[in-house]
Amino acid sequence: MAIRKIKQPVEYSFFQWINNYPDSGHWKDKERFFIFVKTVCKCNSSRWKDNKYLKKRILEVKPHFDPEFLERLLDFYGNLIQFYKTGSCPTIQLATSGTVKKGHYIEVRVKKGVIQEIELPLET
Numbered sequence: 001m002a003i004r005k006i007k008q009p010v011e012y013s014f015f016q017w018i019n020n021y022p023d024s025g026h027w028k029d030k031e032r033f034f035i036f037v038k039t040v041c042k043c044n045s046s047r048w049k050d051n052k053y054l055k056k057r058i059l060e061v062k063p064h065f066d067p068e069f070l071e072r073l074l075d076f077y078g079n080l081i082q083f084y085k086t087g088s089c090p091t092i093q094l095a096t097s098g099t100v101k102k103g104h105y106i107e108v109r110v111k112k113g114v115i116q117e118i119e120l121p122l123e124t
Contacts, residue, residue: 010048013039019063023069037077041084049081 006012014111017032042050047053051074056066100119107118 009039010036010043010045014057015061018058022058022062024072033073034080037080037083041081046096066081088101 011046013032013036017029017036019030021029022033023029054077055074058070095106098106103122104119105122107120109116109118
């Protein structure tokens with residue numbers, strides 16, 4: 001068994017995707033595209049985050065790529081990059097207003113579509 005180190009993960013994942021059937025719609029091709037986008041984001045490759053650069057690279061390899069599909073793909077690509085940048089809902093927040101009894105905290109819940117704040121004792 002040997003260890004393989006991928007020196008240029010963004011380029012590698014791009015060619016893994018583009019050299020197969022990038023416009024097939026098959027789940028495996030979609031998965032390769034997702035791997036490519038996630039690699040771009042994890043490596044924070046500003047050059048690859050540019051839609052114009054991606055379009056240029058795709059057309060270099062696949063000059064007959066369906067133009068309509070390519071435009072939809074580039075829009076989706078931008079949305080995925082934005083999604084990756086977006087944070088999730090925080091589970092702990094510091095309250096800037098309001099007071100609680102010593103040794104208590106405010107738990108925020110949603111019950112039947114209503115957001116509730118309940119003061120509870122800290123567990124020790």
